[in-house]
Amino acid sequence: MQLDCGAGKFNGDARWLAVSVCCPAANCDYELQSPRQPLTAAPYALYAAGSWQTTGNSGTTPGTNYLGTNDEAPLQLRVKGANALRLEPAADTLWGVGPNLVGGAWVNQLTEGVVGATIAGGGSTTGCGEEPLHADPCPNRVTADFGAVGGRFSSEVSGAGGTVGRGEENQAGAWGATVGGGGIQQRHRPAVHGRRRPSQHRQR
Numbered sequence: 001m002q003l004d005c006g007a008g009k010f011n012g013d014a015r016w017l018a019v020s021v022c023c024p025a026a027n028c029d030y031e032l033q034s035p036r037q038p039l040t041a042a043p044y045a046l047y048a049a050g051s052w053q054t055t056g057n058s059g060t061t062p063g064t065n066y067l068g069t070n071d072e073a074p075l076q077l078r079v080k081g082a083n084a085l086r087l088e089p090a091a092d093t094l095w096g097v098g099p100n101l102v103g104g105a106w107v108n109q110l111t112e113g114v115v116g117a118t119i120a121g122g123g124s125t126t127g128c129g130e131e132p133l134h135a136d137p138c139p140n141r142v143t144a145d146f147g148a149v150g151g152r153f154s155s156e157v158s159g160a161g162g163t164v165g166r167g168e169e170n171q172a173g174a175w176g177a178t179v180g181g182g183g184i185q186q187r188h189r190p191a192v193h194g195r196r197r198p199s200q201h202r203q204r
Contacts, residue, residue: 122151
């Protein structure tokens, strides 16, 4: 016997099938049978056909099918229940669309309104160093457009296009300034090598 309940009925919520019987069918009252029967894998193929599978999907079309959001909400990936990667929509009239990427500890921070910023990882939720003197979080921060921090903790990029590769308590505070690594390093002058400083830029 085939039943067609329509694809819209299967949306991920639990579904049950109730059965009533009568014999002979033409001359008796139907009696509801107990218990109801749960609907399991086969009917839910209708629902799963439009979902991303944990074992991978086939038949996808680039530009049509994607994993992500279609509004202003960020896309977050978690590990053991904690945020590990956050992709944020970002755009403005000067730079256009430039999504931000924030990886690592959930305490890592971007200043609201920055465009094209990256924190690849690092950050500490419970203090700095092997024997921290305090238990306060030690985030990495980007406060300028197109700034980037590679990892470790307590580093900040406040110059547009600045970069801190890794290390701790490093600062890149000028346009294009770069700190490769180490600890407590500061760069507050533009990069020596590279393109000329643009006439329009913003510090947050």
